Amino acid sequence: MTPEQVRTAIAAPIGSPRLREIARGKKKVVIIFDDISRSTQVSRIVPAVLEALAAGGIADEQIEFICGGGTHQPWDRPTLAKKLGDDIIGRFPVFAHVGFMNCTPLGRTKYGSKVEINTEVMSCDLKITIGGMAVHGSNGFSGGGKTIMPGVSSIEAIAEHHMVIHKEFRLQRKQAGFVNNRGFAEANPITLDCIEHAKMAGVDFIINVLQNVWGEPVGIFAGALEPAYFAAVKEAKEHYRITCPSDNDIVLCNAFTRANEAQAALVDGMLHVKKSGGDAVLIANTELGHIVHFLTGHYGKTIAGRMKSQVTIPAHVNHIIIYTEFPEKRYLYSFPEKDWPRIQIMKNWTDVVMALQQWHKERAKVAAFTDAIMQLSAPSE
Numbered sequence: 001m002t003p004e005q006v007r008t009a010i011a012a013p014i015g016s017p018r019l020r021e022i023a024r025g026k027k028k029v030v031i032i033f034d035d036i037s038r039s040t041q042v043s044r045i046v047p048a049v050l051e052a053l054a055a056g057g058i059a060d061e062q063i064e065f066i067c068g069g070g071t072h073q074p075w076d077r078p079t080l081a082k083k084l085g086d087d088i089i090g091r092f093p094v095f096a097h098v099g100f101m102n103c104t105p106l107g108r109t110k111y112g113s114k115v116e117i118n119t120e121v122m123s124c125d126l127k128i129t130i131g132g133m134a135v136h137g138s139n140g141f142s143g144g145g146k147t148i149m150p151g152v153s154s155i156e157a158i159a160e161h162h163m164v165i166h167k168e169f170r171l172q173r174k175q176a177g178f179v180n181n182r183g184f185a186e187a188n189p190i191t192l193d194c195i196e197h198a199k200m201a202g203v204d205f206i207i208n209v210l211q212n213v214w215g216e217p218v219g220i221f222a223g224a225l226e227p228a229y230f231a232a233v234k235e236a237k238e239h240y241r242i243t244c245p246s247d248n249d250i251v252l253c254n255a256f257t258r259a260n261e262a263q264a265a266l267v268d269g270m271l272h273v274k275k276s277g278g279d280a281v282l283i284a285n286t287e288l289g290h291i292v293h294f295l296t297g298h299y300g301k302t303i304a305g306r307m308k309s310q311v312t313i314p315a316h317v318n319h320i321i322i323y324t325e326f327p328e329k330r331y332l333y334s335f336p337e338k339d340w341p342r343i344q345i346m347k348n349w350t351d352v353v354m355a356l357q358q359w360h361k362e363r364a365k366v367a368a369f370t371d372a373i374m375q376l377s378a379p380s381e
Contacts, residue, residue, distance in 0.1 A: 013223030023056025039215030039257030040132030068151025073292035103154035109196035116154035140185030144229035145194030259286035265372035
C-alpha cells in the first residue's frame with residue numbers, strides 16, 4: 001500500500017467515526033503496537049495515524065507509544081526502531097510493556113478470565129491499537145483483541161487466559177478432531193475472550209493490517225474493535241489461503257515474518273510431510289535469535305515458564321533441520337527431549353542441501369512454504 005492508500009483506509013473506518021473526530025477533546029493518547037515477533041511494519045501506518053490525531057487537535061506532547069509484547073522480553077531501542085522508525089523514537093516517548101508490575105485490575109470477562117491491563121494504558125483517554133493479521137494456532141488470526149490480551153496484560157491474567165480458556169478449548173478442539181485453530185476466529189472462545197479484554201480496557205480505535213510475504217501492508221481494516229477485526233478476518237481467510245499436497249518427501253518451512261518464534265512455522269508444515277516418512281526444514285534466520293517468552297519458554301535445563309510449551313514432532317517426520325546463520329542450542333528446548341535425536345541445527349545452507357540429498361538421493365517431492373506463519377494451508381486432493 002502507498003502512504004495515500006494507508007491514509008485513505010484509516011480515514012474510512014468500519015463501524016466508528018473517523019479517528020480525527022474521536023480524538024477531539026482527548027487529553028492523553030496511547031498507540032499500542034505489536035512487537036518484533038510480528039512482522040507488522042508499524043512505521044508505514046503511524047504517519048497517517050499522527051495526521052488524523054493532529055487534525056483532531058492532538059499535540060505531540062499528548063501522545064505516547066507502548067509496545068504490547070505480552071510475556072515476551074522487553075525490546076531495546078534498535079529493535080523498537082525497526083518497528084516504528086528512528087524519527088518516531090526521537091519524537092515521542094516509546095515504552096515497553098512489562099507484565100510483572102503496574103497493571104490495573106478491571107474484573108473478569110464473561111468467559112471468566114481475569115482482566116489486568118497496563119496502568120499507563122488505562123491512564124489514557126484515547127487508546128489506539130495497531131496489529132498485524134497473521135495466521136495463529138490458537139486465535140485463528142492475530143490482530144483484534146490480541147494487542148491487549150496478551151499485549152498489555154499482566155502475567156497473571158495472561159497465564160489464566162491461556163491455562164483456562166485455551167485449555168478448555170484445546171480439549172474441545174481435540175475431541176472434534178481439529179489439529180489447531182489456524183484460520184478459525186469467529187466462534188472461537190479464545191479469540192472472543194481477547195476481544196472482551198480489549199472492550200474492558202476501553203480500546204477506541206483499532207487498526208488491523210494484512211501483509212504480504214515481506215511483511216508489507218496490503219490491506220488495512222480500521223475502526224471499531226469487533227466490526228473492523230471480523231472484516232479483516234473475512235479477507236484474511238482468502239488472502240492467506242493456499243492449497244498444498246500432503247505427500248511430500250521434504251517440506252521447507254520459512255518462518256520469515258516470525259523467525260524469533262520459528263517453531264510455530266512447523267506446526268502446519270509438518271502436516272504436509274507424507275505419512276510414510278519424510279523430512280522438514282525450519283528456516284529461522286534472524287539475528288534476534290530465539291525469543292525469551294516468560295510464560296511458555298525455558299530458563300534452564302530444568303526450569304521453564306508456568307505454561308511450558310513444546311512442539312511434538314510426529315512419528316512420520318524422520319528429521320527436522322533448523323537452518324539459521326545465528327545458531328542457538330536453546331532452540332532444542334522448543335521440542336520434547338525425546339525428539340532431539342531427530343533435530344539438527346545447521347548454519348550453512350549447503351549443509352542443509354547435502355543432508356537432504358543424502359536422505360533422499362536424486363529424487364524428492366518438495367513443498368516450500370515461503371512464509372509458513374502467514375500461509376493458511378489446506379491439503380489438496
